[in-house]
Structure formats: structure tokens, C-alpha cells
Amino acid sequence: MVSDEKAARGIDQAVFGQLPDGRQVDVYRFTNANGIEMRVINYGGIILSLKTPDAQGEFDDIVMGFDSLDDYLSDEYRQANPYFGALIGRYGNRIAGGRFSLDGETHSLATNDGDNHLHGGRQGFDRVLWQAEPFENDEGAGLVLRYTSEDGEEGYPGRLETEVTYTLTDADELVVDYRATTDKATPVNLTQHSYFNLEGEGRGSILDHHLTINADAFTPVDDTLIPTGEIRPVEGTPFDFTQPTPIGERIEQDNEQLMFGKGYDHNFVLAEQAASSSEPVLAARVWEPDSGRLLEIATTEPGIQFYSGNFLAGDLTGKRGQAYEHRSGFALETQHYPDSPNQADFPSTILEAGETYRSRTIYRFSAQESAGS
Numbered sequence: 001m002v003s004d005e006k007a008a009r010g011i012d013q014a015v016f017g018q019l020p021d022g023r024q025v026d027v028y029r030f031t032n033a034n035g036i037e038m039r040v041i042n043y044g045g046i047i048l049s050l051k052t053p054d055a056q057g058e059f060d061d062i063v064m065g066f067d068s069l070d071d072y073l074s075d076e077y078r079q080a081n082p083y084f085g086a087l088i089g090r091y092g093n094r095i096a097g098g099r100f101s102l103d104g105e106t107h108s109l110a111t112n113d114g115d116n117h118l119h120g121g122r123q124g125f126d127r128v129l130w131q132a133e134p135f136e137n138d139e140g141a142g143l144v145l146r147y148t149s150e151d152g153e154e155g156y157p158g159r160l161e162t163e164v165t166y167t168l169t170d171a172d173e174l175v176v177d178y179r180a181t182t183d184k185a186t187p188v189n190l191t192q193h194s195y196f197n198l199e200g201e202g203r204g205s206i207l208d209h210h211l212t213i214n215a216d217a218f219t220p221v222d223d224t225l226i227p228t229g230e231i232r233p234v235e236g237t238p239f240d241f242t243q244p245t246p247i248g249e250r251i252e253q254d255n256e257q258l259m260f261g262k263g264y265d266h267n268f269v270l271a272e273q274a275a276s277s278s279e280p281v282l283a284a285r286v287w288e289p290d291s292g293r294l295l296e297i298a299t300t301e302p303g304i305q306f307y308s309g310n311f312l313a314g315d316l317t318g319k320r321g322q323a324y325e326h327r328s329g330f331a332l333e334t335q336h337y338p339d340s341p342n343q344a345d346f347p348s349t350i351l352e353a354g355e356t357y358r359s360r361t362i363y364r365f366s367a368q369e370s371a372g373s
């Protein structure tokens with residue numbers, strides 16, 4: 001791309017592959033007016049790639065993923081279960097013992113993380129084929145994804161109609177809008193599971209990235225990563241990211257919570273949001289010193305899961321043919337708190353029949369030579 005020429009905004013579509021049952025998976029490519037390019041598939045709503053400029057104007061792909069459908073369907077990938085770039089539902093993160101009660105009835109969910117239910121179960125929204133509809137408007141271009149989860153799917157009550165819209169704007173943002181309705185009360189906690197490396201995916205560790213999280217507290221977990229129910233202040237702990245701090249600075253400290261998570265794998269309680277707000281508020285900011293890339297995340301959600309890629313083990317090979325090593329990508333998943341259906345004091349995740357679930361997260365991409373604030 002010629003850097004001093006405005007790129008044409010555009011969308012194109014191609015066949016990506018076929019699922020084992022013969023259904024076709026498509027890939028959509030969106031380019032904004034400044035040359036930022038994102039590719040998405042309708043299987044899992046997976047973001048395959050996202051190319052943004054560094055402080056010198058050089059573009060690179062900053063999310064982990066693969067170039068072929070087979071890589072997402074392989075046994076190896078499904079066992080490692082990293083959820084690269086996927087939409088997560090019905091419930092982001094864990095539900096203890098795969099069980100909750102609602103209106104006097106106990107529901108048993110699929111368990112896929114020891115005894116716990118994780119990220120929607122065995123066949124979560126990351127592994128279903130969504131109906132896709134590309135669009136272009138004044139703000140940018142994007143994709144509407146729709147999926148109906150039947151009553152009883154993975155053990156959840158109610159038929160849930162879900163719609164997720166990705167918009168890549170000319171203001172260099174990716175806006176993700178979530179919407180859902182149900183015919184029976186059910187827990188809903190949708191999120192996006194992209195792994196970022198702002199130096200470029202497959203270009204090594206993320207421990208040098210400077211992270212700020214707008215959170216004065218987090219939800220400590222037990223050794224199976226289920227919240228204990230406590231809301232603990234971050235002050236004086238390795239979980240204090242209220243000032244920009246390299247991710248690696250305290251990750252090896254002798255700390256029970258870091259030990260349980262094998263690093264960071266925790267929900268942060270966003271300071272300015274006691275419960276969902278209707279306008280997105282800045283939740284996190286990540287700056288990478290070598291490239292100067294800056295990622296800012298704003299959300300209407302009350303929490304954000306910071307996961308430092310602790311389960312990556314170098315056994316998956318990414319788009320550049322490089323092994324995805326331990327802590328070579330991080331995820332920041334905007335969400336309600338894990339296990340809320342079993343925690344009366346956490347903001348509720350129950351969607352009632354007749355109500356509409358709404359959530360919005362904005363990822364803003366820029367670059368600057370120095371850390372700034």
C-alpha cells in the first residue's frame with residue numbers, strides 16, 4: 001500500500017472452506033479509509049486478521065489466528081481450545097460446576113473445563129455457523145452476524161436470538177454491538193476473544209506491553225478459576241494496573257492469585273461502571289513500545305477479563321508459520337463477571353423473556369512514539 005494515498009474503503013467476500021457437514025464458510029474482508037484491514041469468517045464470527053499501522057505507518061497483523069478453516073477445525077486446536085478471535089456465548093467465562101438455579105429450577109450445563117462450564121460449553125458460539133450480512137454506512141463497513149441458539153442448547157433454557165455487528169469505522173475503530181432476545185429467562189454474557197500482540201502476531205512475547213486497566217478492584221478466584229465472590233481492591237497487589245505497567249513486571253511474583261491463573265486470568269471490576277451503562281467507558285489501554293501501537297478499549301460492560309495467554313504452549317502454528325509461544329498474545333474480554341448466575345452480589349446476567357440484551361465494545365487503534373497517558 002502506498003502510504004500517502006488514501007486507501008479505498010471496501011468490502012470483499014470469498015469462500016473460506018467447508019465444514020465437515022458440507023456447509024460453506026465465507027470470509028469477509030473490510031478495509032477502512034485509512035487502510036486498516038480486518039478479515040472475519042461466519043464460522044464462530046472469528047476475526048482472522050487485523051492489520052493496523054505502527055508509529056512509522058507500517059501495517060502489520062495484530063491478532064492471532066489461522067489462514068485456513070482446517071486449522072480451526074483440527075483436533076489439536078479444539079483440544080488446546082484457545083478461542084482465537086471468536087465470539088463467545090452464551091456465557092463468557094466460567095459457571096461453577098456447570099450448574100445454576102433460576103426461578104427455583106436447577107439447570108445443568110455442558111462441562112468443558114474440568115467440572116466447570118467455560119465460554120458456552122462444548123459447542124459454544126465460537127463453533128457455530130452464523131448467518132452473515134455485510135453492510136456499508138457513513139461510519140464504515142462491517143458485518144451483521146445472526147445465530148439462534150435453541151432452547152436447551154448446551155443446557156441453557158430459552159431460545160436465544162443473537163445478533164452481533166462488527167463495524168470497522170473510518171475513525172480507526174472496531175465497534176462490536178451485541179443484541180439478544182429470549183423466550184425464557186436465561187443467563188447471557190457475550191464477548192469477543194481476540195488475542196492481540198501489538199508488535200505483530202507471532203512476533204514474540206507480550207510481557208513488554210504497557211497495560212492500563214481502569215479498575216480499582218478485581219474478582220479473586222479459586223484454583224479452578226471460579227470467583228470466590230470477593231471484590232478485592234487492586235491497590236498494593238500485582239493486579240494494580242491503574243497506572244501504565246508492563247504486563248511482565250509483576251507476573252512472576254509470589255502471589256496466590258497469579259499462581260491460580262498461571263499468570264493473569266482474572267476479571268477486573270471497572271471503576272466507573274457499577275453495572276452496565278448505555279455509553280461505552282474507557283476500560284483498558286495497551287501500548288507497545290517498539291511499534292508504538294496503542295489499543296484502547298471502551299465498553300458498556302461492568303467487567304473485563306485480562307488473560308495473559310498463559311495456556312499458549314508453542315504447539316499451534318500461526319499465520320506466519322510461527323509457533324504461538326507462552327504469553328505471545330493477550331485477551332481483554334469485556335463482560336459481566338464470571339459465574340454471576342451463582343453469585344447473588346454480582347451484577348445480574350439474567351435476560352428475561354421480552355427484554356433485549358445490549359452490549360457495546362469499541363476497540364480504537366492508533367500509534368504514538370511515547371507511552372503518553
Ligand code: GLA
Nearest residue numbers: 081082083265305307311331
Ligand atoms: C479465557 C479464560 C482462560 C482460558 C482462555 C482460553 O480467557 O479465562 O482461562 O480458558 O479463555 O484459553
